[in-house]
Amino acid sequence: MESWAKFEQASKKIIDQLESIDFADNYILFFGSADKALSFKEIKKNLEVIIGKLKNDKKAKKIIFISLPPSNIKAIDDFNKNYNMVIKEVAEKSNIKIVDSYALFKDNIQRYIRKDDISLSKDAYYFCLLYTSDAADE
Numbered sequence: 001m002e003s004w005a006k007f008e009q010a011s012k013k014i015i016d017q018l019e020s021i022d023f024a025d026n027y028i029l030f031f032g033s034a035d036k037a038l039s040f041k042e043i044k045k046n047l048e049v050i051i052g053k054l055k056n057d058k059k060a061k062k063i064i065f066i067s068l069p070p071s072n073i074k075a076i077d078d079f080n081k082n083y084n085m086v087i088k089e090v091a092e093k094s095n096i097k098i099v100d101s102y103a104l105f106k107d108n109i110q111r112y113i114r115k116d117d118i119s120l121s122k123d124a125y126y127f128c129l130l131y132t133s134d135a136a137d138e
Helices: 010-020 040-056 074-094 101-112 122-137
Strands: 026-029 062-066 097-099
């Protein structure tokens, strides 16, 4: 199995950078694949901190989280499913919207996920934008 230690722990970096992020009414969060070196307990805590800071410090009116997409690589797909469960748990408690990219793309991975089995295709980004726009309008 591949070592995940090389991954950058995006959620920790985002926490460190939140003070420098401009104020906005809406924030769209789409990260997680670089958190593989963290436990899901740490990930949950980081997500709660990020959402809390956006709501309290940045006075966010709406936060939308785009879940991680499916992958043909089992280790990545398993991680993404588990990460998405954490996202859903935190989102329900925090009353934030989720664009479920996993559900959107799982039936046609070849069209929506690039050959690296991680990155989204142009079509996938289009659908994420469309659904995120709808979520922002709700």
